[in-house]
Amino acid sequence: MLTSVFIAAVSLCLFWMAAFTLWWQMHAWRTPEVLASTRFGRPDGAEHLSFSLLLPARHEQAVLDHTIQRLLESTHTDFEIIVIVGHDDPETTAVAEEAAGRDPRVRVVVDTHEKKNKPKAMNTALPHCRGDVVGVFDAEDQVHPELLAHVDHAFRTTGADVVQGGVQLINFHSSWYSLRNCLEYFFWFRSRLHLHAQKGFIPLGGNTVFVRTDVLREADGWDPDCLAEDCDLGVRLSSVGKKVVVAYDSDMVTREETPGSLMSLLKQRTRWNQGFLQVYRKKDWRQLPGFGQRLLARYTLMTPFLQAFSGVIIPLNAAVALFLDVPVGIAFLTFLPLVTAAVTFVFEVVGLHDFGRQYGLRVRLVHYVKLIVGGPFYQVLLAGAAIRAVWREQRGRNDWELTSHVGAHLTAAEPIREDVPA
Amino acid sequence: MTSTLPAVTGATVPAQRRPAPTSPSSGRTEPPARLRSSRPDLLLCGVLLAAILVVQGWNIAAYPTLSDDEGTYLAQAWAVQEGRGLAHYTYWYDHPPLGWIQIALLTWIPSALSPDSMTVGAMRITMLVISGISAVLVYVLGRRLSLPRWAAGLGMALFGLSPLAVVLSREIFLDNIAVMWLLLAFCLAASPSRHLWHHFGAGLAAAAGVLTKETMLVVLPALFVTMWRHSHRDTRKFALTGAVTACALIGLSYPLFALLKGELFPGSGHVSLLEGVNYQMSRPGSGFVLDPDSGSHGVLHSWLYYDRVLPLGGLAGALLLILTWRWSVTARAFAGPALAVAVLAAVAMRPDGYLPAMYVIGALPFLALVLAGGTASVAHAVLRRWRAEGEKRAVSAARYALAAVLALAAGAYVVPHWYDGNRTALTADANKPYRQASHWLAGRVDDPGHTRVLVDDALWLDLVHAGYRPGLGAIWFYKADLDPAVTRTMPHGWRDLDYVVASPTVRRDAKDLPNVRAAIEHSTPVATFGTGDDRIEIRRIGAATAGGAR
Numbered sequence: 001m002l003t004s005v006f007i008a009a010v011s012l013c014l015f016w017m018a019a020f021t022l023w024w025q026m027h028a029w030r031t032p033e034v035l036a037s038t039r040f041g042r043p044d045g046a047e048h049l050s051f052s053l054l055l056p057a058r059h060e061q062a063v064l065d066h067t068i069q070r071l072l073e074s075t076h077t078d079f080e081i082i083v084i085v086g087h088d089d090p091e092t093t094a095v096a097e098e099a100a101g102r103d104p105r106v107r108v109v110v111d112t113h114e115k116k117n118k119p120k121a122m123n124t125a126l127p128h129c130r131g132d133v134v135g136v137f138d139a140e141d142q143v144h145p146e147l148l149a150h151v152d153h154a155f156r157t158t159g160a161d162v163v164q165g166g167v168q169l170i171n172f173h174s175s176w177y178s179l180r181n182c183l184e185y186f187f188w189f190r191s192r193l194h195l196h197a198q199k200g201f202i203p204l205g206g207n208t209v210f211v212r213t214d215v216l217r218e219a220d221g222w223d224p225d226c227l228a229e230d231c232d233l234g235v236r237l238s239s240v241g242k243k244v245v246v247a248y249d250s251d252m253v254t255r256e257e258t259p260g261s262l263m264s265l266l267k268q269r270t271r272w273n274q275g276f277l278q279v280y281r282k283k284d285w286r287q288l289p290g291f292g293q294r295l296l297a298r299y300t301l302m303t304p305f306l307q308a309f310s311g312v313i314i315p316l317n318a319a320v321a322l323f324l325d326v327p328v329g330i331a332f333l334t335f336l337p338l339v340t341a342a343v344t345f346v347f348e349v350v351g352l353h354d355f356g357r358q359y360g361l362r363v364r365l366v367h368y369v370k371l372i373v374g375g376p377f378y379q380v381l382l383a384g385a386a387i388r389a390v391w392r393e394q395r396g397r398n399d400w401e402l403t404s405h406v407g408a409h410l411t412a413a414e415p416i417r418e419d420v421p422a
Numbered sequence: 423m424t425s426t427l428p429a430v431t432g433a434t435v436p437a438q439r440r441p442a443p444t445s446p447s448s449g450r451t452e453p454p455a456r457l458r459s460s461r462p463d464l465l466l467c468g469v470l471l472a473a474i475l476v477v478q479g480w481n482i483a484a485y486p487t488l489s490d491d492e493g494t495y496l497a498q499a500w501a502v503q504e505g506r507g508l509a510h511y512t513y514w515y516d517h518p519p520l521g522w523i524q525i526a527l528l529t530w531i532p533s534a535l536s537p538d539s540m541t542v543g544a545m546r547i548t549m550l551v552i553s554g555i556s557a558v559l560v561y562v563l564g565r566r567l568s569l570p571r572w573a574a575g576l577g578m579a580l581f582g583l584s585p586l587a588v589v590l591s592r593e594i595f596l597d598n599i600a601v602m603w604l605l606l607a608f609c610l611a612a613s614p615s616r617h618l619w620h621h622f623g624a625g626l627a628a629a630a631g632v633l634t635k636e637t638m639l640v641v642l643p644a645l646f647v648t649m650w651r652h653s654h655r656d657t658r659k660f661a662l663t664g665a666v667t668a669c670a671l672i673g674l675s676y677p678l679f680a681l682l683k684g685e686l687f688p689g690s691g692h693v694s695l696l697e698g699v700n701y702q703m704s705r706p707g708s709g710f711v712l713d714p715d716s717g718s719h720g721v722l723h724s725w726l727y728y729d730r731v732l733p734l735g736g737l738a739g740a741l742l743l744i745l746t747w748r749w750s751v752t753a754r755a756f757a758g759p760a761l762a763v764a765v766l767a768a769v770a771m772r773p774d775g776y777l778p779a780m781y782v783i784g785a786l787p788f789l790a791l792v793l794a795g796g797t798a799s800v801a802h803a804v805l806r807r808w809r810a811e812g813e814k815r816a817v818s819a820a821r822y823a824l825a826a827v828l829a830l831a832a833g834a835y836v837v838p839h840w841y842d843g844n845r846t847a848l849t850a851d852a853n854k855p856y857r858q859a860s861h862w863l864a865g866r867v868d869d870p871g872h873t874r875v876l877v878d879d880a881l882w883l884d885l886v887h888a889g890y891r892p893g894l895g896a897i898w899f900y901k902a903d904l905d906p907a908v909t910r911t912m913p914h915g916w917r918d919l920d921y922v923v924a925s926p927t928v929r930r931d932a933k934d935l936p937n938v939r940a941a942i943e944h945s946t947p948v949a950t951f952g953t954g955d956d957r958i959e960i961r962r963i964g965a966a967t968a969g970g971a972r
Contacts, residue, residue, distance in 0.1 A: 030617055031618070321682075332678075339671050343671065350660055354659065
């Protein structure tokens with residue numbers, strides 16, 4: 001009897017968790033109108049804002065120049081690029097200085113912190129920003145030339161304080177986990193983030209994010225001690241009622257690539273999870289006015305851990321139902337979370353198809369198979385990262401783990417700091 | 423304050439900038455975004471609903487004749503309520519149990535207030551809830567398929583007031599409940615907001631319909647077509663796969679249930695889902711429906727006896743809509759219901775299929791809708807088509823005159839027929855013999871607790887309330903030959919029984935049931951109620967030899 005009650009309670013709890021996550025994940029496709037509203041408005045040609053684009057680069061001499069060149073191709077007329085390099089990184093500094101010499105819109109700021117990380121670098125550059133809006137990109141990003149014009153338009157037409165553009169991992173064919181990783185980004189930026197914007201609580205992404213300079217200065221920039229400074233900034237700004245707007249256009253997203261190895265993905269995810277945990281513990285989200293908003297905040301920041309938990313519990317629960325002698329009604333309940341998991345799987349398959357369509361990529365049958373078969377293993381990876389994050393946080397280890405990846409557009413396999421948008 | 427692009431000050435995201443293209447429509451009256459807040463719709467729907475409830479509810483217990491199937495479903499619902507399992511005898515996967523689980527829920531409160539009222543006649547009243555909901559859903563669906571108000575009302579009236587529908591909706595049939603779920607699924611599929619979760623819900627409702635009565639499976643393609651037409655290109659693949667997944671996953675719960683009970687596959691000593699499915703698939707055919715000598719023809723005839731307008735008019739309406747597909751907006755909007763009618767008609771036309779009497783229930787709402795749609799289409803053609811800007815007044819007047827003549831002619835044909843049919847339904851008492859038999863068995867048998875009676879399910883619950891032992895005292899007559907758990911208690915065959923209540927159903931099927939046949943042959947009538955073929959005889963089995971193992 002007690003077993004039955006316990007199993008039923010766990011099952012229902014898991015079911016509601018999975019159902020809510022699914023509901024949010026599918027936000028953008030709820031109605032055609034919602035889907036249409038997630039896109040950028042067509043720019044009207046007028047440009048009124050000036051941009052300061054921050055480009056923190058560390059040991060990224062191989063890709064930095066290409067990224068700067070591409071940013072300079074932007075159609076917008078009023079922007080500056082501030083490349084932030086470390087004082088101990090002469091190679092990258094040389095590339096940056098060279099670019100600055102070629103084009104007056106490029107400036108170089110040197111970060112002299114002894115222990116370096118991305119928020120410290122950006123805080124160093126913040127006083128040098130002259131634009132109305134600060135934008136953040138990573139050194140390996142491929143930015144669309146018309147993005148700034150669209151963002152300009154979005155700021156003006158919506159009165160936003162923050163505009164978050166889309167970021168998309170593209171190399172889904174590289175490995176089984178990159179497939180899932182790409183799809184995660186797809187659902188997050190295409191759909192879920194819009195829900196957060198609508199609800200007034202949003203963990204921002206690490207790049208393609210634009211903040212009004214005065215708002216950013218008022219908020220004292222980024223938290224230098226947080227492992228997910230991007231998420232933290234979003235939480236702090238939305239908690240005090242700043243207006244955040246999200247827009248996603250498949251041809252306007254910033255393209256990135258997945259980490260080059262399973263280990264670096266694990267490290268990246270650990271840092272992300274630990275960052276979420278730190279943001280949760282900072283309690284800025286408690287200032288949110290609505291109870292529902294606070295609940296959403298709590299849930300979102302805890303997601304990695306709930307995910308890890310449910311990944312372990314769901315199969316266990318179903319096994320209990322099958323092999324232990326429980327009443328049929330209770331056994332039925334234990335299948336509920338499995339049903340939501342199945343629905344999620346199906347929507348992921350459809351999402352992969354849509355992803356292929358949107359980006360003109362050929363998704364083959366083998367990719368769908370990989371998506372399904374890889375699902376449970378990816379769960380294990382996520383669970384591992386979540387557990388690792390808790391362990392590191394407990395031990396007080398909150399340094400940045402550097403991760404490396406082999407870029408599709410890179411020739412040298414230099415260690416590069418991979419940044420993860422939340 | 424944060425928001426999605428572009429600036430919106432509420433939690434809702436209205437259509438903007440790139441408004442999703444509207445569904446195909448032309449000069450027709452568009453249904454309001456929310457029927458709930460449209461006063462004329464509420465008024466019309468409310469008036470019709472009241473009329474339907476009165477016509478269907480009045481005299482509901484006395485007409486039509488109680489059927490064995492109704493009794494079976496209600497007895498199974500009773501077993502669910504009493505915690506005796508899924509049926510009053512061993513549940514053998516003849517139908518998915520969801521149908522009578524819902525009947526058990528519906529009758530829960532009345533039977534708790536008055537346990538003796540758990541009999542077929544008294545509990546028919548709960549079917550009013552189902553038919554009321556279904557009638558409203560027909561109206562909503564009509565409006566969502568962009569019918570003008572009057573035509574949606576016509577569809578609702580056809581569905582609720584046709585004498586055929588009145589008779590069948592009164593009976594406690596699983597099909598009635600399944601139809602309600604299917605209508606809900608269609609309404610959700612045609613949701614004007616084209617919401618992902620509405621379509622998902624349509625899949626869930628469709629699964630509930632199929633699990634209520636498995637024959638609803640054949641209507642699912644029509645539901646799919648409706649959903650396809652009403653979804654938007656940009657979100658269609660998510661909506662449709664979501665709906666199909668929802669339907670499949672819920673539908674799979676039935677085999678899962680069997681698996682959990684260890685009854686999915688055949689084995690010795692237990693029933694199984696596969697055997698149940700096999701039985702249903704291999705039921706002896708009732709012949710080609712157009713062959714005058716076949717059983718199917720008899721069934722068709724029995725439907726047409728009550729009403730010709732809805733079945734034949736509906737078929738004609740479906741044909742008209744399919745033929746005018748290219749030119750008529752209404753025809754395209756009604757692709758789903760018209761397809762449902764076509765599929766159901768095609769299935770009924772199988773040369774040697776089994777055609778049960780309640781088969782037509784699944785088609786009634788769709789027949790009503792396509793007939794209303796066809797009427798709207800004709801009305802549009804007469805009143806609006808080829809109408810120039812400055813049409814002469816005489817031509818306009820002629821149009822309206824023609825429309826009025828057509829309406830009057832239709833009314834002149836339909837109203838007298840329906841009046842007769844419904845007057846019978848409102849006044850006739852077809853169940854007096856049953857009530858008398860029930861009364862006799864309750865009062866004139868000395869020791870019900872130790873008396874064994876063969877009876878059809880229409881009276882089974884009456885006997886249980888009168889003190890007979892459920893199952894082995896009051897015995898559903900089929901079980902005396904077909905259920906090992908019952909025949910085991912009758913080592914001496916008919917000699918172990920005391921009475922047989924020879925109702926028309928019992929007499930009809932006794933020829934295939936040796937024990938029942940023997941019981942009738944070795945018994946003499948002690949009371950007879952009614953006359954002719956409809957009479958009910960209570961026959962006492964040979965007094966000297968009766969009463970073996972009890």
